[in-house]
Amino acid sequence: MNGTSFPLPRVRLINPTFERSTVASKRQNQKTIPSFHFKASSCERKMMSRRRRNCREKKVEEEEPIGGDMEDLFSEKDTHNIRMSLLDWYDDNQRDLPWRKRRSETEKERRAYEVWVSEIMLQQTRVQTVMEFYKRWMHKWPTIDDLAQASLEEVNEMWAGLGYYRRARFLLEGAKMVVAGREGFPNKASSLMKVKGIGEYTAGAIASIAFNEAVPVVDGNVIRVLARLKAISANPKDRITIKNFWKLAAQLVDPSRPGDFNQSLMELGATLCSVSKPSCSSCPVSSQCRAYSLFQENRTIPVTEYPTKVVKAKPRLDFCCVCVLEILNQTGGRFVLVKRPEEGLLAGLWEFPSVILDKEASVAARRKAINLYLKETFHVDPKETCTIVSRKELGEFVHIFTHIRRKIYVELLVVQLTEGGTIDLFKGEAKDTLTWKCVDSDVLSTMGLTSAVRKVYSMVEAHKQDSSVPSNRTVISRKRRIT
Missing domain, CATH: 1.10.340.30 (Hypothetical protein; domain 2)
Structure with a gap:
């Protein structure tokens, strides 16, 4: 078939005595050889025929309804x-x-x-x-x-x-x-x-x-x-x-x-x-x-x-630390949002800066991961570009996606940029290619944000109402390290 050869099934004779005597008599009685090969070939053809028939039957079974209860259409x-x-x-x-x-x-x-x-x-x-x-x-x-x-x-x-x-x-x-x-x-x-x-x-x-x-x-x-x-x-x-x-x-x-x-x-x-x-x-x-x-x-x-209940696969568990980064200036505070990649989960949507972790981590480990991300992405460095006003752990919650159960840790980081910090922060960014942006709270409340992002922002609002965070217009005179 199309130049492809298939190995023929090995024929095993039922009577071992006959098998030995036939092989042993090859030299003595050559007339038995054609007869032997004829019988073997006949058996092989029957087995090949049976195999082809079984394959055809299996193919038909695959095309027909399974389960034995879809064997007919409606009358x-x-x-x-x-x-x-x-x-x-x-x-x-x-x-x-x-x-x-x-x-x-x-x-x-x-x-x-x-x-x-x-x-x-x-x-x-x-x-x-x-x-x-x-x-x-x-x-x-x-x-x-x-x-x-x-x-x-x-x-x-x-x-x-x-x-x-x-x-x-x-x-x-x-x-x-x-x-x-x-x-x-x-x-x-x-x-x-x-x-x-x-x-x-x-x-x-x-x-x-x-x-x-x-x-x-x-x-x-x-x-x-x-x-x-x-x-x-x-x-x-x-x-x-x-x-x-x-x-x-x-x-x-x-x-x-x-x-x-x-x-x-x-x-x-x-x-x-x-x-x-x-x-x-x-x-x-x-x-x-x-x-x-x-x-x-x-x-x-x-x-x-009916229909039969199918057990759903358990969603995989992952961990995410979210940093709500608020930047203060003379007129108020603005929040940094990051645009997700155009492919994959929540493609093209805006969210607060975050880092996915492969396992549960301590506060120190989470902050270390966030610090590295903020420095590499936004040039937020307490020694050079900003002063830390406050940093607070706001809590955690679990968000369920179709195939992911995500535990989300939330923190609020309020900073004030030092002289030249704003230039460094926005350096090289063109409006039509922005992958992140700063918005004030009024804009944030009207944006098309996911339910998880909205829940994060609700935690921020609740914290601001209950705490004595310094006014947005407060002038900061000293620096704090990100820890």
């Missing part, structure tokens, strides 16, 4: 009943959400933009939280052309509080990409997936809701509904299982109302078919639900057994 009758029941229920019970406004045929692209923004916001965020963010967003950028003119700074400020900031950056980059293309808003799921930040789910939602394309959507709510309808116990995180959920969802999509049907499926999962307390008695498709049927037969198997 034609069930498909029809589920479509009709869900659409009727949705027409009567859909929630009044700001992104569900009906648009005319001439406003499909605007509708697509609205669906896009809402779906990105709704990823890993509750509906009630998203509603106000969505309204403010649409007030500021009502069309995709408006968004394409925005800066990342503006977008992050508007997004502050929603978390998972990479979503906002991809939304902005995707908008710029669509507008720059000058071909209008992509109206097919396949073309939508070429846009930055739009995956299979979001593409399906936009294409079906805004452009009436009969394509499925599969999110956590849809997986839960389908897993219960079919009583699927296979791992819902498994790649092949997910692929088959898409097959089931594709079969159910109503060709005449694909957008409404997809929304009805998601709505059912978000309301009645909840994770822990499903309202099966009110469910419009309970008569087609295999999990509910099993529960009625055996009360020890609740509907909530």
Whole structure:
């Protein structure tokens, strides 16, 4: 096969006496040799044939649903009943959400933009939280052309509080990409997936809701509904299982109302078919639900057994010391903020100077790490560029990211620059390439900061209210070392 040779399986004869006598008689009876090789070759061919057949069967098994409970699609009758029941229920019970406004045929692209923004916001965020963010967003950028003119700074400020900031950056980059293309808003799921930040789910939602394309959507709510309808116990995180959920969802999509049907499926999962307390008695498709049927037969198997619970990997633990650096001058105090790298966790966002540690450390060790960072990055040196007004440990807290559990130590360092210190601090920095900046408290309170950064600043504000920190206008007459 393509010039590649595979070693043939070694044939072991059952009868050792026959094996020895055959080999020993090679010289005496040459007629036995062809017969022996013929039998061996025949056996080898059978084994190779069996191996190829097993490989083909294994390949088929990998392509088919796993777990033994996704072996068939919905019947034609069930498909029809589920479509009709869900659409009727949705027409009567859909929630009044700001992104569900009906648009005319001439406003499909605007509708697509609205669906896009809402779906990105709704990823890993509750509906009630998203509603106000969505309204403010649409007030500021009502069309995709408006968004394409925005800066990342503006977008992050508007997004502050929603978390998972990479979503906002991809939304902005995707908008710029669509507008720059000058071909209008992509109206097919396949073309939508070429846009930055739009995956299979979001593409399906936009294409079906805004452009009436009969394509499925599969999110956590849809997986839960389908897993219960079919009583699927296979791992819902498994790649092949997910692929088959898409097959089931594709079969159910109503060709005449694909957008409404997809929304009805998601709505059912978000309301009645909840994770822990499903309202099966009110469910419009309970008569087609295999999990509910099993529960009625055996009360020890609740509907909530589906989908199968997957144990999440424990987040790794790391440690971070944050230094809130406040620089005093004749008019007041300003805080130093650092811009994170454009890739990775919290990309492009502003935060207070910080150092990540690989293990828990003492106050002395933390301060040593911060001192080195401040000196190398900002030229903050008590012997040359600044006078230390005060330095105070404010406390610590734990912040949870998706895959990281971070223990954050917070300190406030107030300094006053010596003569020439300001020049050294800002030396060589151009406005369009700043990776850090100084802002006053009024600006800081309006910036798009992460919840962790806001919590750090809240600790600073609380400390300032409770302590007797010298006034910002106080003239310092002596130096203190950073310890």
